[in-house]
Amino acid sequence: MELTERHVEGLKELLYKMADDLLILGHRNSEWTGLGPVLEEDIAFSSMAQDKLGQSLALFELLHELGENVPDIVAFTRNDNQFHNCHLVEMPIGEYDFSLARHFFFDHADAIRFAMLENSSFEGLSMISRKFRGEIKYHTMHADVWMKQLSQGTEESKARMQSAINATFPLALGIFEEGGYEAELKEAGIFEGETALKNQWLEKVTTELQKHGYTLPGINDVTPALGGRKGFHTEHLQPLLNEMSEVFQIDPGADW
Amino acid sequence: MDNRTADIYQILDTVMDPEIPTISLVDLGLVTDVEWENDNPHVKLTPTFSGCPALRIMEQMVHEKLIESGFESPRVSTSFEVAWNTNMISEKGLVALKKHGLAPPPKHAGYIELDVLSDIACPLCDSRNTTMQTPFGPTLCRSMHYCKNCHNAFEAFKPVT
Numbered sequence: 001m002e003l004t005e006r007h008v009e010g011l012k013e014l015l016y017k018m019a020d021d022l023l024i025l026g027h028r029n030s031e032w033t034g035l036g037p038v039l040e041e042d043i044a045f046s047s048m049a050q051d052k053l054g055q056s057l058a059l060f061e062l063l064h065e066l067g068e069n070v071p072d073i074v075a076f077t078r079n080d081n082q083f084h085n086c087h088l089v090e091m092p093i094g095e096y097d098f099s100l101a102r103h104f105f106f107d108h109a110d111a112i113r114f115a116m117l118e119n120s121s122f123e124g125l126s127m128i129s130r131k132f133r134g135e136i137k138y139h140t141m142h143a144d145v146w147m148k149q150l151s152q153g154t155e156e157s158k159a160r161m162q163s164a165i166n167a168t169f170p171l172a173l174g175i176f177e178e179g180g181y182e183a184e185l186k187e188a189g190i191f192e193g194e195t196a197l198k199n200q201w202l203e204k205v206t207t208e209l210q211k212h213g214y215t216l217p218g219i220n221d222v223t224p225a226l227g228g229r230k231g232f233h234t235e236h237l238q239p240l241l242n243e244m245s246e247v248f249q250i251d252p253g254a255d256w
Numbered sequence: 257m258d259n260r261t262a263d264i265y266q267i268l269d270t271v272m273d274p275e276i277p278t279i280s281l282v283d284l285g286l287v288t289d290v291e292w293e294n295d296n297p298h299v300k301l302t303p304t305f306s307g308c309p310a311l312r313i314m315e316q317m318v319h320e321k322l323i324e325s326g327f328e329s330p331r332v333s334t335s336f337e338v339a340w341n342t343n344m345i346s347e348k349g350l351v352a353l354k355k356h357g358l359a360p361p362p363k364h365a366g367y368i369e370l371d372v373l374s375d376i377a378c379p380l381c382d383s384r385n386t387t388m389q390t391p392f393g394p395t396l397c398r399s400m401h402y403c404k405n406c407h408n409a410f411e412a413f414k415p416v417t
């Protein structure tokens with residue numbers, strides 16, 4: 001079908017929030033570089049950071065093709081109220097239990113989102129979604145392995161993971177905050193929508209957690225952390241952006 | 257494939273992966289198409305991983321090789337049109353990986369599970385009595401393993417769908 005202006009606006013909104021999630025979580029993951037609890041985990045989080053930055057770049061390039069500025073300018077020159085990532089990804093890395101819970105919740109949502117987008121009518125998006133599948137598979141596999149390991153470790157490891165799950169779940173629900181163009185995106189076959197994604201995700205994470213004896217808080221007992229998609233952020237995002245763009249700001253026109 | 261296109265593949269078979277010098281970009285399966293703009297080739301590459309830092313270097317290497325081979329204004333571009341996966345590595349390429357000490361990726365049927373990754377033959381002694389230590393390695397395309405037969409740590413080029 002012929003895309004109207006509203007379809008294109010909806011498409012851009014979708015691309016921005018996905019790109020911003022990946023850019024910000026990529027940076028958070030990279031904060032484990034050199035600090036991971038064991039060498040293998042240090043490398044795992046660093047590798048996943050690299051994947052996420054690469055994926056965000058591909059999405060920013062799609063936005064550029066739709067008339068937005070070049071990726072570096074978009075990534076490094078916006079303030080926090082111009083970012084559309086969810087609160088989950090901007091939170092500091094915290095203890096390893098939080099980083100693992102975030103990794104588990106986010107990457108399962110990401111895997112399902114891109115699987116849905118493999119059938120998107122917007123060809124650029126379906127193309128990169130097919131590409132990302134193989135990469136994200138390693139991320140969800142890693143998260144699942146640790147959920148399992150820590151459930152079988154000690155009383156303490158299991159209790160800490162359960163409490164990280166409880167604390168992270170409301171943040172994770174912020175991933176699915178609806179945008180202003182859900183109907184248009186669905187109508188044009190671009191994306192089935194956040195609610196459809198959330199339902200699939202809930203089923204997936206519930207099954208996976210139950211396997212290892214964890215429980216998920218009731219969805220009606222928690223308040224989802226909303227606002228990120230509309231540019232309202234926690235106090236943690238702007239300092240991250242300042243640090244991330246520090247080198248760029250020294251000489252924005254530098255030729256690398 | 258016409259003759260002049262076949263020539264391009266032959267030329268590019270001498271451009272080696274910047275991190276694994278025994279395998280060419282052609283054998284890795286990264287060259288997905290050659291189009292012609294009058295007398296100049298337009299070579300299309302596909303990235304192994306979207307976050308692969310060697311991407312721009314590979315484009316540059318291909319471009320330089322084509323100039324060296326006498327083309328005046330060749331074009332090289334990268335796109336996701338063809339999504340790379342490890343089944344695209346040629347037989348010659350699998351041998352080349354092993355020569356560099358990397359266990360070649362097993363062929364896959366479109367999905368990867370953990371047990372596929374634990375069943376990797378040691379590139380040093382060919383034993384399958386090995387264990388995967390982590391699916392993430394020194395570069396995005398490698399995983400790390402240990403051989404319980406010859407007691408060596410080794411890296412594998414990991415299967416990607």
